[in-house]
Amino acid sequence: MPNRSTRIWILCVALGLTASVLLVRASSGQAPSGERAEAQKAPFVVFLGTGTPGPTPNRQGPSLAVIAGGKAYLVDVGVGIVRQANAAYAKGTQELNPRGLGIAFVSHLHSDHTIGLPDLILTPWVMGRTAPLELYGPPGIAAMAENILKAYTEDIRIRITGLEQGNTTGYKVNAHEIKPGVVYQDANVKVTAFAVPHGSWPLALGYRFDAGGKSIVFSGDTAPAESIVQACNGCDLLIHEVYFGVPTSTVHLPEHWIKYMATFHTSAEQLADIATRAHAKTLVTTHLAIMAGATEADLLAALKKGYGGKVAVAHDLDVVTP
Ligand SMILES: [Zn+2]
Numbered sequence: 001m002p003n004r005s006t007r008i009w010i011l012c013v014a015l016g017l018t019a020s021v022l023l024v025r026a027s028s029g030q031a032p033s034g035e036r037a038e039a040q041k042a043p044f045v046v047f048l049g050t051g052t053p054g055p056t057p058n059r060q061g062p063s064l065a066v067i068a069g070g071k072a073y074l075v076d077v078g079v080g081i082v083r084q085a086n087a088a089y090a091k092g093t094q095e096l097n098p099r100g101l102g103i104a105f106v107s108h109l110h111s112d113h114t115i116g117l118p119d120l121i122l123t124p125w126v127m128g129r130t131a132p133l134e135l136y137g138p139p140g141i142a143a144m145a146e147n148i149l150k151a152y153t154e155d156i157r158i159r160i161t162g163l164e165q166g167n168t169t170g171y172k173v174n175a176h177e178i179k180p181g182v183v184y185q186d187a188n189v190k191v192t193a194f195a196v197p198h199g200s201w202p203l204a205l206g207y208r209f210d211a212g213g214k215s216i217v218f219s220g221d222t223a224p225a226e227s228i229v230q231a232c233n234g235c236d237l238l239i240h241e242v243y244f245g246v247p248t249s250t251v252h253l254p255e256h257w258i259k260y261m262a263t264f265h266t267s268a269e270q271l272a273d274i275a276t277r278a279h280a281k282t283l284v285t286t287h288l289a290i291m292a293g294a295t296e297a298d299l300l301a302a303l304k305k306g307y308g309g310k311v312a313v314a315h316d317l318d319v320v321t322p
């Protein structure tokens with residue numbers, strides 16, 4: 001018969017083991033042990049696509065998911081979004097079950113950030129989603145959603161009235177045209193939009209997510225922006241677009257392209273300065289435009305030259321916990 005202290009020790013070990021099991025369950029994305037455990041899970045980011053408009057086979061179009069409180073909040077809707085979500089789901093992120101994808105925030109209306117919208121509207125519905133998609137973005141996002149639904153009128157009709165017996169609600173979209181400020185809040189996250197300078201776009205947005213005591217700031221597409229320095233202001237994770245690579249004697253870039261990149265986007269050197277002044281604890285780059293024969297290693301070296309924090313280059317399906 002164990003004495004009292006031995007019994008307490010045994011109890012502690014038992015409790016410790018239980019906690020470990022819960023932690024493993026949470027990180028492998030298996031069934032959570034109730035709502036409280038979900039709410040306490042640390043937020044994390046899954047990169048669904050880290051590319052640009054270029055049809056790179058190893059990088060899908062720009063989109064990511066902030067996972068908080070057991071729910072996925074999508075940011076941007078690039079090509080491949082639902083298949084990439086399903087790939088992450090297959091690897092254990094339960095929140096990215098395609099039929100559960102229900103809310104997305106769009107940075108701006110460039111095609112690389114929205115070309116997956118028909119996919120996000122229709123595929124989760126075909127897989128059984130019954131709730132309309134909640135879609136946030138700058139002015140123009142409502143017309144885009146409406147026109148996509150018009151384009152797919154026949155598909156929707158056949159799926160609802162034919163043998164598939166599709167439900168009559170899950171293909172719908174609640175579009176919210178937003179301005180800078182707090183644009184969304186629930187028990188898991190607060191989402192704040194801020195304006196960024198992206199060439200001739202009248203309004204392009206970045207987003208800050210506050211969740212579980214952590215702050216995650218996403219730049220969207222942007223030239224160097226003071227609004228990002230302010231929105232981050234010591235944030236735990238800054239996710240920022242970047243371009244890198246200068247023409248050499250053997251690699252030429254068209255003059256207008258160099259001008260476009262400098263007006264619409266942020267170079268590695270500029271980003272290092274932004275991240276430093278924003279006091280970002282961790283910097284992860286996405287929307288990678290690596291040009292003129294440069295490599296990811298070159299990009300990292302350029303970033304580290306001007307920024308002393310933790311830095312990484314995102315790849316598709318990377319998971320980052322701030
Ligand atoms: Zn883009």
Ligand SMILES: [Zn+2]
Nearest residue numbers: 108110198221
């Ligand atoms: Zn853009």
